[in-house]
Amino acid sequence: MNPNHVSGAAAIPSRCYSLEQSPSLETFTKLCSQKASSEDYPLSSSIQSNIPIYNLADFSHPNPSTIFSLQDEWHHIILSGPGVFVVKGLFRDQELIEKVNSVYRSIITSEKSSAKGDHFAGSGKNDRIWNSFSKHGMLDPSSFLQYYSNPWIARICDAWLGPAYRVTAQVNAVKPGGAAQVSHRDYHLGFQTADATARFPKAMQVASQLLTLQGAVAHTDMPLDSGPTRFLPFSQLFAEGFMAYRLPQFNEYFLYHYVSLPLEKGDGVFFNPALFHAAGENRTETFERSANLLQISSAFGKPMETVDSLPLVKKCWMGLVQMYKEQGMSAEVEAFIAAVAEGYPFPTNLDRRPPAPGGMAPESEQDVLRRALIDGLGEDEVLKELTEISDGSKP
Ligand SMILES: [Fe+2]
Structure with a gap:
């Protein structure tokens, strides 16, 4: 007997999703057919492919009330809007990005000898730096200080998580011929099997998206044929999404309806970890696209006391x-x-x-x-x- 469906609990719904019952593609389609409007996000410079774009050069000397309004828009986008936005010119100091790229290159070179797991890429088609945050800081504190003192990063993190969070980062450089990822959701439940996910109550599956912010800083230009990240706007709104994204019909829907935008070096993109997304295929002959992936975690997943x-x-x-x-x-x-x-x-x-x-x-x-x-x-x-x-x- 499935312990989630014992009689006597008939008056209330099960707290968990069942692996036997497929999530509704119809509901998903309805949610993902919504359109983002620039009337909802008046501070955005445009909306392209359903993704609001913010040109940070328009806000060179923002006053606190403008920052607060931007944060309201970003929060709304991630929570109940398309789930993803682009910030143009997050880093306008190209020399800084180049300096950081040279630090990343030396980390990659020094790690080349050791084999590492990468949960998506076929071996040899990408270079990954796990914990680029700590490695960067330890190797070149001066560019680390400059890079992570970017106030826009703090404002974006604050907009989703409030003032207490932990930044982590991983570099992913995808070489020509690098395959597309399969569409997925991210940390926490995106790292679990379907069986393990099903054991977490529905409310916790929805709540988990409030604990993480996903982002990426483009460290090279990312023209469309280099495979910038594919997104399915509004898909974070599907409560059963962590149960659904592995199923073929949802993957097929993603492949027909995803959008992706070219980025320039120094642009940023931020999104809800529950948004269906996937890195694109690098179809270029010679161009390596590179991003520093930011994963920012809420303080609220931590216990009150330390137990060993x-x-x-x-x-x-x-x-x-x-x-x-x-x-x-x-x-x-x-x-x-x-x-x-x-x-x-x-x-x-x-x-x-x-x-x-x-x-x-x-x-x-x-x-x-x-x-x-x-x-x-x-x-x-x-x-x-x-x-x-x-x-x-x-x-
Ligand atoms: Fe991902």
């Missing part, structure tokens, strides 16, 4: 093994694992713990404990594996 699972597992391991011997993987054993260990493998260091193919998210502490009990690992072995997770997650 390791010493607690160490103290309790023998007792837990005993409980498992007597009860098997009982509700009690599961409950203790859920309480003592992290069920979620992020934040991590994606160089040391690359995303696994398919499942994408690396193994969590809870996964390790379950496997350790089933395989009969000793205390030393389980602690060693947990230490590898915590050490491997450090920057």
Whole structure:
């Protein structure tokens, strides 16, 4: 019996989506057929392909009330509008971008020897820098200071997340011939399997988009044939989208209806992580397109106190093994694992713990404990594996 559909709960809907019931393509189509209007976004310079464009040169010396109004428009776009906007001239200092590109190149060169996972690209067709934020800051603090003191980035983050957030960044440089990504949604649930996603309540699936802002800064020009990101405006509004994006009919709809805009070096694009999107195909012969992908996280996913699972597992391991011997993987054993260990493998260091193919998210502490009990690992072995997770997650 599906525990989500027991009788007695008939008067209220299930809190979870069912894997057996396909999301409605008709509802999705209706949502994605909306049109963004420049009347809704009067500070935008234009709307192209349903995406509002903001020319930041128009706001060289903005007063606080203009900034507040811009932030209102950006928030509206991401929450209930098309879900994506472009900021032209986010970085107007081309020398700074070139300087940062040279820092990125030296990072890529120094990492070339080590093989890394990349959850989308076929090997050899792109260069990826995980955690370009920290690596950039450690290697060249002066350009890092200049780059991340851009007040427009802070205003855009603030518009979606409020004043408390953590910026992270990854560089993706896509070479000629680099394939298009399959359409998807992003972090958090976009890194989970369909089965894992279905276990998160509907309300949490919708809420998760409020905790992250996705962005990209163009570090080269991005003409259309170089494959700038494809977007499906308004698709973030589809509540079941994290259940839907892997299904062929939704992918097909995306391929018929996506839009993409050329960008110039220094432009930025920001979008709701629940928006259906995909990097495009680089159809050029010689042109490498490069972006610094920004992922900004709300402060509100964090607990109030710091808990280190390791010493607690160490103290309790023998007792837990005993409980498992007597009860098997009982509700009690599961409950203790859920309480003592992290069920979620992020934040991590994606160089040391690359995303696994398919499942994408690396193994969590809870996964390790379950496997350790089933395989009969000793205390030393389980602690060693947990230490590898915590050490491997450090920057
Ligand atoms: Fe993505």
